Amino acid sequence: MIITYEDLKELNSxxxxxxxxxxxxxxxxxxxxxxxKSQEIYGSVGPILFxxxxxxxxxxxxxxxxxxxxxxKFKECLGGTKLKANLKYDVYCKA
Numbered sequence: 001m002i003i004t005y006e007d008l009k010e011l012n013s014x015x016x017x018x019x020x021x022x023x024x025x026x027x028x029x030x031x032x033x034x035x036x037k038s039q040e041i042y043g044s045v046g047p048i049l050f051x052x053x054x055x056x057x058x059x060x061x062x063x064x065x066x067x068x069x070x071x072x073k074f075k076e077c078l079g080g081t082k083l084k085a086n087l088k089y090d091v092y093c094k095a
Contacts, residue, residue: 055092068094070093074089
């Protein structure tokens with residue numbers, strides 16, 4: 001199963017789960033909690049992977065050329081796959 005951070009931000013309700021399951025999952029999946037553990041789990045790249053927790057913040061770091069290069073590489077490697085739809089690349093990632 002693939003779930004993205006953007007998907008989690010879009011979720012409005014989880015009717016199939018009990019309230020305590022929802023709270024437990026939310027507590028463990030909270031961005032700040034994951035960020036605090038990122039260095040322990042991922043080493044020195046942890047703080048790079050978990051920066052702000054804001055959808056689309058990559059636009060503040062990439063130049064226009066980098067954005068275009070990423071779009072081209074994504075299209076080349078993943079454009080015809082189900083992963084493109086699951087990631088909602090055109091909504092969240094395309095420059």
